[in-house]
Amino acid sequence: MQEKKGYVSFVLHAHLPFIHHPESDDYLEESWLYEAISETYIPLLTNFQKLVDEGVKFRITMSMTPPLLSMLDNKLLQKKYIKYLKKLIELSEKEIKRTAGDERLNKLSHYYFDRYSNDLHLFKDVYKCNLIEAFKHFQDIGVLEIITCGATHGYFPILYVNEKTVKAQIAVGVQTYERYFGRKPRGIWLPECGYVPEADKYLKEFGIDYIITETHGILYANPTPVYGTAAPIVSPEGVVAFGRDLESSRQVWSSINGYPGDFNYREFYRDIGYEADYDYIKPYIAHNGVRVHTGIKYHRITGKTEFKDYYNVQWAKDSAEKQAGHFLDCRTAQIGTLAQYTENPPIILCPYDAELYGHWWYEGPYWLYVLFKKVYYDDCNFELITPSEYIDKYPNMQVASPCRSSWGANGYSEVWLNPSNDYAHRHLHVAGDRMCELAYLYPNAKGLKKKALNQCARELLLAQSSDWLFIITNGTMVDYAKKRIKDHIGRFTKLYYQIKDDNIDEEFLKDISKKDCVFPDIDYMIYK
Amino acid sequence: MPRKTKEQTEIEKEENTRKPAKKATTVSKKTTTKKATEKAASKKAPAKKKATTKSKTSATKKTSTKKTATKKSASRKKPTTKKPEAVEYYDLPYRYNQTVVKVLAQTPNTLFIYWDISDKDRKAFEEQYGENFFEKTKPVLIIRNDTLDYSFEVEINDFANSWYLHIADSKCDYKIELGRRPITKTEKINFDYIYVSSSNEIEVPNDKVLFNQNQKMVYFRDIKTGIQTQKDITNISFIRNMGKIYDIYDLGENHNTNILSNPSSGSIYQ
Numbered sequence: 074m075q076e077k078k079g080y081v082s083f084v085l086h087a088h089l090p091f092i093h094h095p096e097s098d099d100y101l102e103e104s105w106l107y108e109a110i111s112e113t114y115i116p117l118l119t120n121f122q123k124l125v126d127e128g129v130k131f132r133i134t135m136s137m138t139p140p141l142l143s144m145l146d147n148k149l150l151q152k153k154y155i156k157y158l159k160k161l162i163e164l165s166e167k168e169i170k171r172t173a174g175d176e177r178l179n180k181l182s183h184y185y186f187d188r189y190s191n192d193l194h195l196f197k198d199v200y201k202c203n204l205i206e207a208f209k210h211f212q213d214i215g216v217l218e219i220i221t222c223g224a225t226h227g228y229f230p231i232l233y234v235n236e237k238t239v240k241a242q243i244a245v246g247v248q249t250y251e252r253y254f255g256r257k258p259r260g261i262w263l264p265e266c267g268y269v270p271e272a273d274k275y276l277k278e279f280g281i282d283y284i285i286t287e288t289h290g291i292l293y294a295n296p297t298p299v300y301g302t303a304a305p306i307v308s309p310e311g312v313v314a315f316g317r318d319l320e321s322s323r324q325v326w327s328s329i330n331g332y333p334g335d336f337n338y339r340e341f342y343r344d345i346g347y348e349a350d351y352d353y354i355k356p357y358i359a360h361n362g363v364r365v366h367t368g369i370k371y372h373r374i375t376g377k378t379e380f381k382d383y384y385n386v387q388w389a390k391d392s393a394e395k396q397a398g399h400f401l402d403c404r405t406a407q408i409g410t411l412a413q414y415t416e417n418p419p420i421i422l423c424p425y426d427a428e429l430y431g432h433w434w435y436e437g438p439y440w441l442y443v444l445f446k447k448v449y450y451d452d453c454n455f456e457l458i459t460p461s462e463y464i465d466k467y468p469n470m471q472v473a474s475p476c477r478s479s480w481g482a483n484g485y486s487e488v489w490l491n492p493s494n495d496y497a498h499r500h501l502h503v504a505g506d507r508m509c510e511l512a513y514l515y516p517n518a519k520g521l522k523k524k525a526l527n528q529c530a531r532e533l534l535l536a537q538s539s540d541w542l543f544i545i546t547n548g549t550m551v552d553y554a555k556k557r558i559k560d561h562i563g564r565f566t567k568l569y570y571q572i573k574d575d576n577i578d579e580e581f582l583k584d585i586s587k588k589d590c591v592f593p594d595i596d597y598m599i600y601k
Numbered sequence: 602m603p604r605k606t607k608e609q610t611e612i613e614k615e616e617n618t619r620k621p622a623k624k625a626t627t628v629s630k631k632t633t634t635k636k637a638t639e640k641a642a643s644k645k646a647p648a649k650k651k652a653t654t655k656s657k658t659s660a661t662k663k664t665s666t667k668k669t670a671t672k673k674s675a676s677r678k679k680p681t682t683k684k685p686e687a688v689e690y691y692d693l694p695y696r697y698n699q700t701v702v703k704v705l706a707q708t709p710n711t712l713f714i715y716w717d718i719s720d721k722d723r724k725a726f727e728e729q730y731g732e733n734f735f736e737k738t739k740p741v742l743i744i745r746n747d748t749l750d751y752s753f754e755v756e757i758n759d760f761a762n763s764w765y766l767h768i769a770d771s772k773c774d775y776k777i778e779l780g781r782r783p784i785t786k787t788e789k790i791n792f793d794y795i796y797v798s799s800s801n802e803i804e805v806p807n808d809k810v811l812f813n814q815n816q817k818m819v820y821f822r823d824i825k826t827g828i829q830t831q832k833d834i835t836n837i838s839f840i841r842n843m844g845k846i847y848d849i850y851d852l853g854e855n856h857n858t859n860i861l862s863n864p865s866s867g868s869i870y871q
Contacts (some may be wrong), residue, residue, distance in 0.1 A: 231705055234801050283825075292850060293807045295772075296816045299834060301846040307822055321852060410849075414842035468825040477706070477806035485708045485806055496693070497761060498705065499715050503697050563691025585689075 075192035078417040079408035080458040083098050084134040084285055086262050087427035088226060090540035091140035091591050095149055099360050102553055106144050107157040110323040111192050113431035114204055116438035121211050124445055131216055131445040138222040139249035142205055143591045145290035151202040161189045161368060164357045177383045185369050205253050218459040220260035221250040227537035229267045229491045231498060239506040240275040241599045245592055247279040259461045264539050266480035283313040283460050285424050286475050289484055291316030293476035303411045303419035306473040311483035314475045315460050318421045320407055323543050333434035336391040338373050343372040393436045399442040405453045417467040494545040500562045501537055508533050512600035525577045526597040529568050531589050702779045702800040709771030709808035715763035716779050731789045738781035748773035772807035776800055
């Protein structure tokens, strides 16, 4: 057996913006959550459980953002998810009949029927609709470390012109974590990995030990970190920063030859929602008849061709196993090299969007499962570790200021600040200043005024979500994103004037509090 | 996160264009013609209306009713009371009527600046320098690099309320001043420059490995004990090891972190 010379640390960032529309069933955007539950969260939980059952020692870190936790905890969304699953089960039953004449397709129809039926069983009977508790279980038994994030994924490099708004994002992120996990988080996933040194003092104030940065957050740090991203650094304020490893990221993320592009993997863009006869599929697509993804996809990537072969579950598994072996070999070689130059055993930090695993890369959760088994059983020179464990083992690290950076395109703020979305920032800044003004003018308010002030804080936080800016840049669902910014700034501004005029409309407050029911324990005094 | 497909977006776009009237007034970056103020915008947005349609981005709206019947009453099959749904409509204020200059770093070499001058301040300028003050002067932005101690000026125009600016030096502190210069001097406008307002100060990000810092010592801290130690990194083996680590990153001229394509920063496999 090879001597253990270093560590690999997987960090999956699980995030969705807060989307909750009790006023209507017609918001397609709510299905982002249901798709992520079926394709990412349940498969991850299932694979974690399999590893535990098989006695495989593994470690993984996940950030679960406050909006995601709030949605997973929401009774209405839980009910809607069950309804979503039941419709999919009904559709896959119909598919079994429809495809009876084609053995390969029929096998896949059965596969989807079994899969969604199993999801329903797991969600209702095993997890009792409580996925947070399911994830918490793995944290409690020591295989998963859950970290927090900014309250609504507000992008710090733009918000920090008013530092109190960054402080509030951190405070509410920590508070929400404590509410669900019963202890303080040791790490935080900075929204979009957006690092500004001005946030460090607040991170320390709320007990955060470490952050994750993009590669150049470490490489361009001052002074230059002598071990690159192979070791964490500590900022002068005392926040430990781990940088994304470039080589392992390329293997998974590369749009040219990344693992998810394997020809045997499921093709994301071929879905019966688009391909089945319209009258047949109509009950299972959007209420207004727009074709959407249903989740039933019969094809594999096949190649750079329009002709797509049917998906073969076993072939996809074979590819995942082959790629897991490749990843293992590459990390072994990488650690073998790095260990010659570092004082402490090197750490390879592999951060990814959790939704890559399962939603975008359907076989991703299985790939992780196979990889973790290989790390445990095969002859390799590294172990899995969480950032917290690494810090505890090797607390001596170089002092350096990480570079202002993000993990967006080109590494800085272009995704969240460009001509398509720059109109939003002055509104976000003014609302932030006004929230501080309200906290200053009305400290320790009681009764209705307190409720209104707390709702103002919620509206501000929801407006600040980086997702709206990203979606506008990305060019899909733009209307929805713009509407969300307008709604939250509009609700905030209206309440702001009502509070200042001492004329709070209780019905209005009740209505928006029901819609934007995030962070029940929020205290607007965080803005003071 | 899951995204909407092109087809959906296009259908929705068409639907939206078919929808009557009530279209959002998008804040236009380079126009100042609209005089809608924040209060006007918020007044335009009544919280509750008895309207039956609602501007939506998703599927068409089904008029929903609010259930007011309790479980008990439902079991007695009492008819539910229909309550008209509150329909909200908001538009972003065109301006906040504040004198403000704010600067943000878009990249290590690009600043984004936005500004406004309140009606009160405009009036004050007009009172002091004549009612045609804004016609007889032109706006300028003075970009001050406080780290390298230099400044330069960019002429802007009164039709804009924001600007992107290229800057040469990354990892420096910048502050922006909004001012005006006379187009033609008059009896009242007999100055070369007049200050209007200045921005927050920002440090723009660094964009390179700081090998050129002549660093001789680096400091290490044990974060458990707080004990700090220093290491001389000028010895040959240290420099060699560090060089080998940084060789791995291939940080030559063509280094570009954008080869990776995160779903959170650009969809993959599209």
